[in-house]
Amino acid sequence: MPENRQNGHVGATVIRPYGDTTGDGMVQLSFTLPVAPGPRADGAALQLANKMGIDPAMVVHSHAIGEGFTFFVVYGSVRHPVDLDAVRVEERAYPLLSPAEVNAAIKGRLRRTLVVLGACIGTDAHTVGIDAILNLKGFAGEKGLEYYREMSVANLGAQVGVPELVARARAGRADAVLVSQVVTQRDAHLRNTRELAAAFREAMGESRPLLVVGGPRFDPGMAAELGVDKVFGRGTTPGEVASYLVHALIPSEETP
Amino acid sequence: MTALQLDPVLVTRARELAARAARPVVDLARTHTTVSVERAVLRLAGLTGTDPVTGDGAATDRVPWVNRVVDAVRDQVGLEAGVALPVWHALASGAAPSLQALAERVGAGTARFTVPTGADAERARAAARAAVAAGLARIDANRARREELVATHGDPPRRPWIYLIVATGDIHEDIPQARAAARAGADVIAVIRSTGQSLLDYVPEGATRTGYAGTYATQENFRLMRAALDEVSAELGRYVRLTNYASGLCMPEIAVLAGLERLDMMLNDAMYGILFRDINPRRTFVDQRFSRMVHARAGIIINTGEDNYLTTADAVDEAHTVTVSQLLNETLAKEAGLPDWQLGLGHAFEIDPDRKESFRLELAHAMLARSLFPDAPLKWMPPTKHMTGDVFRGYLLDGFFNLAGALTGQGILLVGMMTEAVVTPWLSDRDLALRNVRYVLDAAGGLTEDFAPPPGGFIDRRADTVLREAVGLLEKIADHPEGLIQAIADGTFGITRRPADGGKGLDGVVALAPDAYNPALELLEQETARA
Numbered sequence: 001m002p003e004n005r006q007n008g009h010v011g012a013t014v015i016r017p018y019g020d021t022t023g024d025g026m027v028q029l030s031f032t033l034p035v036a037p038g039p040r041a042d043g044a045a046l047q048l049a050n051k052m053g054i055d056p057a058m059v060v061h062s063h064a065i066g067e068g069f070t071f072f073v074v075y076g077s078v079r080h081p082v083d084l085d086a087v088r089v090e091e092r093a094y095p096l097l098s099p100a101e102v103n104a105a106i107k108g109r110l111r112r113t114l115v116v117l118g119a120c121i122g123t124d125a126h127t128v129g130i131d132a133i134l135n136l137k138g139f140a141g142e143k144g145l146e147y148y149r150e151m152s153v154a155n156l157g158a159q160v161g162v163p164e165l166v167a168r169a170r171a172g173r174a175d176a177v178l179v180s181q182v183v184t185q186r187d188a189h190l191r192n193t194r195e196l197a198a199a200f201r202e203a204m205g206e207s208r209p210l211l212v213v214g215g216p217r218f219d220p221g222m223a224a225e226l227g228v229d230k231v232f233g234r235g236t237t238p239g240e241v242a243s244y245l246v247h248a249l250i251p252s253e254e255t256p
Numbered sequence: 257m258t259a260l261q262l263d264p265v266l267v268t269r270a271r272e273l274a275a276r277a278a279r280p281v282v283d284l285a286r287t288h289t290t291v292s293v294e295r296a297v298l299r300l301a302g303l304t305g306t307d308p309v310t311g312d313g314a315a316t317d318r319v320p321w322v323n324r325v326v327d328a329v330r331d332q333v334g335l336e337a338g339v340a341l342p343v344w345h346a347l348a349s350g351a352a353p354s355l356q357a358l359a360e361r362v363g364a365g366t367a368r369f370t371v372p373t374g375a376d377a378e379r380a381r382a383a384a385r386a387a388v389a390a391g392l393a394r395i396d397a398n399r400a401r402r403e404e405l406v407a408t409h410g411d412p413p414r415r416p417w418i419y420l421i422v423a424t425g426d427i428h429e430d431i432p433q434a435r436a437a438a439r440a441g442a443d444v445i446a447v448i449r450s451t452g453q454s455l456l457d458y459v460p461e462g463a464t465r466t467g468y469a470g471t472y473a474t475q476e477n478f479r480l481m482r483a484a485l486d487e488v489s490a491e492l493g494r495y496v497r498l499t500n501y502a503s504g505l506c507m508p509e510i511a512v513l514a515g516l517e518r519l520d521m522m523l524n525d526a527m528y529g530i531l532f533r534d535i536n537p538r539r540t541f542v543d544q545r546f547s548r549m550v551h552a553r554a555g556i557i558i559n560t561g562e563d564n565y566l567t568t569a570d571a572v573d574e575a576h577t578v579t580v581s582q583l584l585n586e587t588l589a590k591e592a593g594l595p596d597w598q599l600g601l602g603h604a605f606e607i608d609p610d611r612k613e614s615f616r617l618e619l620a621h622a623m624l625a626r627s628l629f630p631d632a633p634l635k636w637m638p639p640t641k642h643m644t645g646d647v648f649r650g651y652l653l654d655g656f657f658n659l660a661g662a663l664t665g666q667g668i669l670l671v672g673m674m675t676e677a678v679v680t681p682w683l684s685d686r687d688l689a690l691r692n693v694r695y696v697l698d699a700a701g702g703l704t705e706d707f708a709p710p711p712g713g714f715i716d717r718r719a720d721t722v723l724r725e726a727v728g729l730l731e732k733i734a735d736h737p738e739g740l741i742q743a744i745a746d747g748t749f750g751i752t753r754r755p756a757d758g759g760k761g762l763d764g765v766v767a768l769a770p771d772a773y774n775p776a777l778e779l780l781e782q783e784t785a786r787a
Contacts, residue, residue, distance in 0.1 A: 032683055065436075065683055065687045066439060066687075071687060127452075127455060128452035131533075131534075132451070132452075135533060135534055136531065136532045136534075136568060141640070143567075146534075146752055147568055155534060
């Protein structure tokens with residue numbers, strides 16, 4: 001392997017981890033192996049560390065966990081260099097904001113409550129998706145949109161008809177309508193979404209609310225094709241949705 | 257036990273206000289039933305299983321017989337009289353040889369229900385009472401068996417009891433993890449539920465392997481885990497307790513299943529479902545009273561969910577909401593027949609660690625709870641909100657949490673994980689967390705004896721302030737015309753407004769008619785009256 005030994009001088013583009021000396025490559029890691037403790041276990045840990053590019057490696061600590069497991073703490077010098085020029089960062093089209101930042105953006109730039117309406121449409125009775133995004137309880141350690149003081153959130157629940165959703169959105173002057181579909185057969189989620197988009201277009205035209213759909217079976221690249229503004233896939237958290245709403249509905253400060 | 261000298265006038269006033277605020281809730285619960293309460297009656301009478309022609313594929317998707325029967329009764333005659341009268345009238349009239357057979361008639365669409373009157377009603381009441389008494393007898397036998405096992409194996413050698421969560425989604429994966437945790441020192445194993453189970457209006461059936469971020473609460477999963485812990489209790493010479501979650505739309509039924517399978521503790525908060533899951537307030541209050549009466553009978557320690565307030569609000573500014581909720585939970589629990597030793601009132605270590613004096617404030621809040629509820633086994637919950645992914649800092653914070661728990665004599669200590677908010681706990685995370693707890697309890701467990709914050713000092717003054725704020729909030733709640741129910745609608749609690757007619761599950765609430773009969777409530781209320 002052609003190794004670049006260039007060290008971390010200021011401006012260097014090839015760098016290595018820093019323990020206490022430039023270029024020493026020192027890292028620490030901890031892990032568990034399914035093997036009883038002893039010299040053989042420590043040897044196994046060293047073998048793993050070597051295969052990870054840590055050489056020399058030191059098992060500085062190991063102890064038994066339960067029966068047949070050993071926990072290790074390993075220190076060592078990693079031989080892989082990092083090429084900063086080769087780093088590519090995938091940028092989200094909008095910044096991820098904290099709840100406080102979302103609230104501040106709404107209060108400061110929208111200057112009124114942001115109205116969000118959520119529902120499950122079609123025959124799907126599984127509200128777990130929309131609940132994870134809207135309920136105060138939230139999802140993945142993030143609070144749901146109900147937590148955001150500057151948002152007014154209504155969750156209509158399951159099996160809401162599209163005409164009812166349109167009527168409620170119009171009456172409540174919703175800024176955004178969030179729809180989740182979890183269980184779906186023969187692409188019913190896509191048909192339902194197109195129906196939703198068409199109904200809002202027909203009823204409200206340009207003044208329709210922002211349409212956001214989500215669910216594990218959706219492909220996030222399909223928004224335009226489905227006629228909605230945004231599609232969220234599996235694992236989306238409330239914070240991502242809130243950040244998107246701010247991005248899409250509130251003019252940014254830089255706007256002249 | 258060290259305690260603060262709280263102003264006795266203030267303490268009395270706080271309890272009076274809590275009782276007044278809760279009174280409309282109790283009145284509501286006494287005059288209404290819910291589909292889940294009625295299903296719980298059928299479960300106590302021994303009805304199990306699912307309708308095989310419902311759902312597609314997995315057994316967990318099928319509709320339980322208790323749902324089928326309650327829905328059929330409701331469609332035909334309504335639930336205003338409860339399910340017991342029409343069901344046992346049908347049985348006494350020879351419609352089917354057993355409750356199970358009657359359920360199958362419902363499945364076939366051939367069962368006809370009427371609400372009996374006069375002698376027929378008396379006959380149905382007697383039969384229903386006998387059927388439900390058999391279920392309660394099993395719960396009583398489990399309680400006696402627990403006491404026997406505790407006497408044989410012994411309780412944990414010290415307080416607080418060490419409470420650890422297992423959550424793989426697969427009961428057969430949970431069992432070896434729970435055994436390992438018990439061997440490593442856990443006194444209480446909690447099997448956290450699959451995401452969203454609280455919003456299902458039925459209890460899934462059977463041993464399940466496909467939960468998401470948790471394992472479904474089912475009767476069979478309860479049985480399997482309790483049996484595994486019985487084995488490990490015998491091996492360790494220490495009775496290892498099992499916990500699950502009686503919350504959400506099926507709270508009464510899950511309480512019954514817990515009693516039938518000898519679970520030892522249940523999460524069971526009076527308001528959590530309303531505030532955090534948008535479950536209808538009426539539904540919740542009716543369900544929680546029934547479930548608590550079952551827990552009282554079963555000798556199950558309830559755990560309340562006050563820690564949740566502090567994950568959504570500032571732990572210093574909103575500290576008094578925890579005290580208010582504890583007082584409301586206490587008054588509602590006592591009304592349902594739960595004595596102090598069964599009240600695992602919750603609170604949490606959630607103050608921003610970057611705040612000056614954060615640890616002293618935590619001690620003040622923990623001491624306040626300890627002093628206000630001296631005979632309750634308080635449940636002390638670890639930091640989650642300020643666990644950032646910096647696992648090293650998190651490990652230190654958990655150490656301080658453990659120290660606060662030891663210093664202030666907490667009853668149940670939920671073990672914090674340094675990988676909170678990073679991953680679901682790994683084997684090594686649990687091991688390191690238990691080492692942290694053991695070190696602190698071994699090194700400083702006795703400090704509670706030496707720790708006596710001086711009157712007028714920082715801790716004493718802070719506790720007094722929080723108590724005064726709590727009384728202020730209780731006054732506002734009690735002054736609402738419908739007490740707690742209206743206060744929740746107005747958003748007095750936390751930041752959500754929950755109107756009495758909003759949220760999930762309202763259609764499952766039914767006002768009782770004068771001739772209504774619930775054999776379970778009748779038998780449980782006799783018990784409460786005796787206690």
